[in-house]
Amino acid sequence: MTVSAAPEAALSVLPRADGSAKYSHAGYTITASVNGPIEAQRRDEHPYEAHVDVVVRPAAGVGGTRERHLESVLQSSLTQIILVKNFPRALIQIVLQIESTPGNDYVNTKLFQASLNFSIMPALFQTAVLALLSAAVPMRATATASVVAVVSQDKEKKLIVDPSAREIEAAQSVHVLAFTSHDELLLAESEGDFSVKEWDDVYETAKKICCQPESQKAGIEMVPDDDNARGPDMRQFLRSTLEEKVAADLHWK
Amino acid sequence: MPLDTSAYSLALLRVDGRRWNELRRIHAQIRTQAAADGSSYLEMGHTKVMCVVNGPSEPGPRRGGVGGTSAAGSGGGGGQSKDAEVAVSVVVAGFSSVDRKRRGKNDKRILELQSTISSALGASLHTHLFPHSTISISLHVLSLDGSLLAALINAATLACVDAGIPMTDYVAACTAGSTSTYAANDESADPLLDLNHQEEQELPGLTVATLGDSDRVAVLVCESRVQVGRLEGMLAVGVDGCKQVRGIIDRVVRDKGRRMLQEGTVEKGVGLEDMDLD
């Protein structure tokens, strides 16, 4: 199976939802819909702020504890960037439907206990942010996320951005980091054993991917990057996706 | 249990000795429960159901979504709508059939039955006369021997008549089948009327409910594989059966009315509202 390295995204793909996005990157394809602000149920109603409800639905099988875990992580980090105080007693409903995950030809997976792992988190996160933008939900900042694995190769530690399923199996630790557009660290989840030094390296790598400074982009006419660990520039990607969408929408002007 | 269909072609008699166009014995009573607004008891052969209708009344606390649907179809919102909501609940007793199967409350088959009955009667009842209210129909299956949906619809119709809810006409239902299996393409297949459990298991069949004396079909449910050419014959027999059923339940209602007049429970000309229970 070929895995496209460059992320792809489309905004407002669903006609009836308030906002929606479809995002595919590193073999993951996810469709998200956002409805909101809508009336919250009594049990979710919060008197001072909007409740952010995240539902992660696997392509096959019913969601289990892993999906609930992903939901809770996404919910708490998205609550941070959405201006929830603007919509007291309301609900912002985000549904993330996983359409495909990178296949692993060497393992027969147990499909019914749909098991998700860490590496899907950036894709989910990115789709959610895109869908929120498409729904025009007011946000404090946009955010970008990335996953980095630490693999030991010949006694040397190596960082792999967007690792494949096999690389994750072999990895010592996997880290998911998300940054806001103000270069603040929004989310850091790690799995496996690692040293503080390694984490610092991971942090730097992820930050490079997520928060490439705007000025550098404008100044140095997109120098072709052959540094592999660098990966795609997520912020630029987010920006260009939105620019394209706005340009298409305002074409008639 | 394989059904001996070969015997049919010899004597043209079915397993229970009926001919192709014979209904099973239908016995029905109305006004069986004193406490309810309307009630009925119906036997179609060995299928025995009991029905209790309450309402139209103010909607109670909200129940789980599926049981009740407003007659408008997709128009949700319980008692909020312009039409009365027809809430149906079906309970199949554990002792109703031989194999004593536990059926949960959220069995999708039961939910489908409920929704079908609700929407079939909703089309005949004048629900627009009772906005913001609920007509609750609860059906209990005491014994199960085929034609369940048909029996439930007939019982519910009778109970609604007893409750005095205005309606266009009776909704009468029965089943029809065909002696051929889906694979056989033989032209000689006979349609059958009113299937029992054994026939329902072995032969293709459908449930039809019609409105009053017309040929208008309110419910048509077919759950088995059958050649498309068979449909016309089965439907014709089914619709005809519905008319017979309508005749029977109409007689039940009229007999009861006459008896009530004779017994002096009601005087001629007294409105039904002031009528005492017998």
Next chain:
Amino acid sequence: MPREAEPSLNERQFVLQALQENLRLDSREADRYRPLEVTFGDEYGVAKVSLGKTRVLAKASAEVTVPYADRPLDGVFQIATELSPMASPSFEVNRPTETEVLLSRLLEKTVRRSGALDTESLCLVAGQKCWSVRVDVHVLSHDGNVIDASCFAVVAALRHFRKPDTSIEGGILTVYTPAEREPVPLGWLHSPFCVTWSYFGEEGEMALLDATRAEEQVRVGSCTISLNRHGEICQIAKLGGTPVEAVILLQCTAIALTKVKEFSAYLDKKLAEDIKRRDAGGRSAELTAENDR
């Protein structure tokens, strides 16, 4: 729970009056479907169906389990339909609405009970091991006629699906990974499709195929007929609603049969195209032999 937006009186009148004049809002004829399109994913067993603005994704998957005690010779086959708030905010997670129950019952009757999938071929070791095939239906966008679209997606996904190859030697069951052996298709017997008619008017005298959401909201009744191209009815469901003349129902069934034949031909064509696309390498010989059988 947010409620579904109901059409206003004016909208209702507009749609109905247009129908009285034999006009539909999207200027289709009464017995005409919106453009139906199916695409297959990179994985086996993923089918995306779009019918106008209605969009459904179905994914088939399989794993080895223990068969049910009362059916030791059959595999397990289930269709999961859960409508998420993605289709409409009024659908709640973990609380089935009536739409969902009826949809899942219809698919169950159409595909499972009609014996479209040969469940006996899913048995590996009698009473001990069998395949469990599952289809997940995800409604991404609900713009009317979800039933027909879902049914098409389920059938397409199952026919596209390949389960891992297995072998039994000396009582030991081996399940091969896709890298070791090419996966094999399911034992498929016939392809049923749903055709849903919507009825309008006082006596249900107007019948339309493939109603959009706006039309579904004002219809007085509907009838879903499932058939395969051999002219076998798999199920009919007219679950209440305004009574319709029996003759009209028979006419509807006849038209449904022609539609089902069109669906069947379209799906066959699409599947053949997909096989060709995958076989660019030329491993086709053994695969086509498999498929012709």
